[in-house]
Amino acid sequence: MNPAWSVLLLTSLIGAGQGLFIALVAAQASGRFLQTGLGLSLAFLAAGLLASFFHLGHPERAWRSAAMWRTSWLSREVIVLPAFMALVAAYAWTPSFAVGVLGVVACLALFVCTGMIYACLPFLQEWRSPLTVVNFTLLGCASGLTAAAALAAWLEPAQARPFAAAALVVGALAYLGRLASLVRNARLRPKSTLASAIGVKHPKITQIAQGAMGGSFNTREFFHGRPREVVCAARWALLALVFPVPALLLLAEEPLIAFLAQYAGLLAERWYFFAEAKHPQNLYYQAIS
Amino acid sequence: MTTKQLALVIDLNVCVGCHACVTSCKGWNDAGAAGPLTDQNPYGADPSGTFFNRVQTFEVGEFPHTETVHLPKSCLHCEDPPCVPVCPTGASYKRAEDGIVLVDYDKCIGCKYCSWACPYGAREIDEQQKVMKKCTLCVDRIYDAKLPEAERKPACVLACPTSARLFGDIHDPESEASRAIREQGGYALMPEWGTQPANHYLPRRKTGKRLHPDELERHDNPLKVDGKLPRPSPDDPALDDVTSW
Numbered sequence: 001m002n003p004a005w006s007v008l009l010l011t012s013l014i015g016a017g018q019g020l021f022i023a024l025v026a027a028q029a030s031g032r033f034l035q036t037g038l039g040l041s042l043a044f045l046a047a048g049l050l051a052s053f054f055h056l057g058h059p060e061r062a063w064r065s066a067a068m069w070r071t072s073w074l075s076r077e078v079i080v081l082p083a084f085m086a087l088v089a090a091y092a093w094t095p096s097f098a099v100g101v102l103g104v105v106a107c108l109a110l111f112v113c114t115g116m117i118y119a120c121l122p123f124l125q126e127w128r129s130p131l132t133v134v135n136f137t138l139l140g141c142a143s144g145l146t147a148a149a150a151l152a153a154w155l156e157p158a159q160a161r162p163f164a165a166a167a168l169v170v171g172a173l174a175y176l177g178r179l180a181s182l183v184r185n186a187r188l189r190p191k192s193t194l195a196s197a198i199g200v201k202h203p204k205i206t207q208i209a210q211g212a213m214g215g216s217f218n219t220r221e222f223f224h225g226r227p228r229e230v231v232c233a234a235r236w237a238l239l240a241l242v243f244p245v246p247a248l249l250l251l252a253e254e255p256l257i258a259f260l261a262q263y264a265g266l267l268a269e270r271w272y273f274f275a276e277a278k279h280p281q282n283l284y285y286q287a288i289s
Numbered sequence: 290m291t292t293k294q295l296a297l298v299i300d301l302n303v304c305v306g307c308h309a310c311v312t313s314c315k316g317w318n319d320a321g322a323a324g325p326l327t328d329q330n331p332y333g334a335d336p337s338g339t340f341f342n343r344v345q346t347f348e349v350g351e352f353p354h355t356e357t358v359h360l361p362k363s364c365l366h367c368e369d370p371p372c373v374p375v376c377p378t379g380a381s382y383k384r385a386e387d388g389i390v391l392v393d394y395d396k397c398i399g400c401k402y403c404s405w406a407c408p409y410g411a412r413e414i415d416e417q418q419k420v421m422k423k424c425t426l427c428v429d430r431i432y433d434a435k436l437p438e439a440e441r442k443p444a445c446v447l448a449c450p451t452s453a454r455l456f457g458d459i460h461d462p463e464s465e466a467s468r469a470i471r472e473q474g475g476y477a478l479m480p481e482w483g484t485q486p487a488n489h490y491l492p493r494r495k496t497g498k499r500l501h502p503d504e505l506e507r508h509d510n511p512l513k514v515d516g517k518l519p520r521p522s523p524d525d526p527a528l529d530d531v532t533s534w
Contacts, residue, residue: 056400057397057419058397061378064377064398067377067379121375124405192481198347198358199476199478202349204351205349207348210343211311211362212338213336214330214337216343217404217412217413217416218413221404284362284409284410
């Protein structure tokens with residue numbers, strides 16, 4: 001798949017916003033720290049929502065996408081994201097236990113919706129796994145906790161260390177989950193082959209023409225077209241920046257730099273998440289002519 | 290299962306890869322209710338465009354024992370279309386009355402999620418109109434009562450010079466399409482995903498003639514080697530006083 005910046009930003013930003021909200025509610029933060037944190041969380045969520053509009057051909061019709069919540073995880077996300085944002089705002093207004101719990105429930109539902117958008121597609125075997133949902137959740141929580149540590153270091157120094165410790169634990173779990181999915185995906189066997197794609201039972205089939213010389217939507221949307229070195233670099237960036245580097249920075253009590261490094265790592269992680277997914281339609285687009 | 294499922298049955302044994310279905314499809318649908326199908330830079334160095342149907346070519350086997358297979362590929366109008374439930378707006382739908390999978394261009398937000406959910410790459414976004422497009426089975430043609438009955442077929446079917454494309458209701462066991470699937474080994478693409486494509490393909494077949502010995506050795510004995518045949522006695526009955534048995 002060709003990673004789209006709008007989707008990379010959407011999923012990584014709302015993940016950080018969600019994680020930050022959970023961190024604030026779990027720590028029962030209060031005062032200026034809570035208000036700034038919720039503001040930052042809302043800013044992350046709003047920036048993600050804004051980025052998502054750039055993915056649409058017709059952003060002015062985006063309201064329509066709430067219609068098919070019975071069948072579509074994308075539609076469910078479209079409903080849950082604004083609902084969660086409203087609850088974050090409500091928690092800033094009245095930081096009561098009930099609103100906090102409702103917010104956390106909506107937050108977890110949003111993680112599930114976002115993950116299931118990818119995990120529900122049977123053809124993308126790299127995504128078709130519970131690990132997708134787990135990793136979206138854990139990575140979001142880890143980045144949110146790192147953000148909370150950075151914020152606490154500024155406004156509530158007493159809480160900076162507990163947040164950093166939590167960020168280390170959740171970050172380690174998220175890293176393990178991501179490693180597990182990397183291992184799983186490296187061992188995947190594609191279910192579709194050229195033989196099943198064109199229905200000719202022969203081990204040796206080569207494409208001669210794909211029906212267009214100058215590329216098409218199918219070649220642009222489903223191939224990232226980057227050399228293998230770039231994909232390798234993204235994988236190394238994700239391996240280093242998602243947890244090890246931020247962990248060291250957290251231990252060195254540099255939570256803000258840790259958050260920035262981790263966010264860059266999450267962008268690399270999301271890029272690689274798309275780039276490594278091989279869509280079966282690619283079998284029909286192996287050679288131009 | 291819908292009561293009716295319109296579909297194409299494409300005979301790979303006779304498809305010659307001429308792209309007449311591609312151009313006729315583009316021609317009709319550019320002007321039809323589903324149009325336009327916009328192109329980008331059509332005469333430039335890097336042309337691109339929206340197509341409902343593309344003919345792809347594959348080489349099977351290793352030289353010199355190769356065969357060329359042309360595969361016209363369009364939306365297969367799956368009986369269980371994975372692209373429909375994922376659509377957040379309901380713009381993608383499968384018609385109950387005839388099983389055609391369609392996109393409502395006025396509702397589509399261009400999120401491309403349905404194209405991710407199609408294993409065949411049958412959906413293409415129109416880069417100018419920014420909505421998802423796909424084969425409509427010429428839905429604006431096949432029910433058009435103003436057309437003569439014989440022309441109420443998809444444009445690609447009418448254009449095919451080798452009649453490689455059959456169109457019909459595959460739930461009606463007596464239709465030409467169903468009969469072709471049943472009797473000529475019709476198969477679906479990527480059956481492993483359980484999408485149950487309505488469009489079927491007829492496999493390539495070895496076309497040869499089987500000769501029986503009696504076809505090599507003619508019974509009327511044209512070389513006049515009369516002695517090799519038992520000479521009938523003049524008293525034997527003859528059909529026409531010429532043949533010998």
